[in-house]
Amino acid sequence: HDAVALTDRTEVRPVYVIGGGPGGLATAAALRARGVRAVVLEKSDRVGASWRGHYDRLHLHTTRRWSALPGLKMPRKFGRWVGRDDVVRYLEKYTEHHELEVVTGVEVTRVDPAPDGSGDWQLTATGGRVLRGRAVVVATGFNHTPRIP
Numbered sequence: 001h002d003a004v005a006l007t008d009r010t011e012v013r014p015v016y017v018i019g020g021g022p023g024g025l026a027t028a029a030a031l032r033a034r035g036v037r038a039v040v041l042e043k044s045d046r047v048g049a050s051w052r053g054h055y056d057r058l059h060l061h062t063t064r065r066w067s068a069l070p071g072l073k074m075p076r077k078f079g080r081w082v083g084r085d086d087v088v089r090y091l092e093k094y095t096e097h098h099e100l101e102v103v104t105g106v107e108v109t110r111v112d113p114a115p116d117g118s119g120d121w122q123l124t125a126t127g128g129r130v131l132r133g134r135a136v137v138v139a140t141g142f143n144h145t146p147r148i149p
Helices: 022-033 084-097
Strands: 015-018 040-041 101-104 108-113 123-125 127-134 135-138
Touching: 015 022, 015 123, 015 127, 022 040, 084 101, 108 127, 108 135
Parallel strands: 015 040, 015 135, 040 101
Antiparallel strands: 108 123, 123 127
16 A cells, blocks of 8 residues: 555545554454554564564463453464464454555654644654644554654
């Protein structure tokens, strides 16, 4: 997807979710389930980027049952204590299962109220892109230091 083209559609402006980790994906799935168009903006080339960079033997500190995101159980084959690679696979499957709209390679550098006073939000992103959404969710995660606009 091209993030610039997302704002050219005639439909209602989307809710932009910044971050393609567990929190961002779960938020987008919840919005989609309620009929709200949610577009996940992920700065890396794939969802779950922060998980991919963790050490090889990392396992969740909570069991599989309590670690699943809403709407999709983690497979039993992942074992009781889910490892890093299985978490990544799960996030990819979660994205597919919920048919989430994810745009990769887009880093949002600024979020401001839309200048026309409409109540929308204006996002400035890489490549000089300017996106406009009716709401914004910042889900950049624990392992990221946000740049507060």
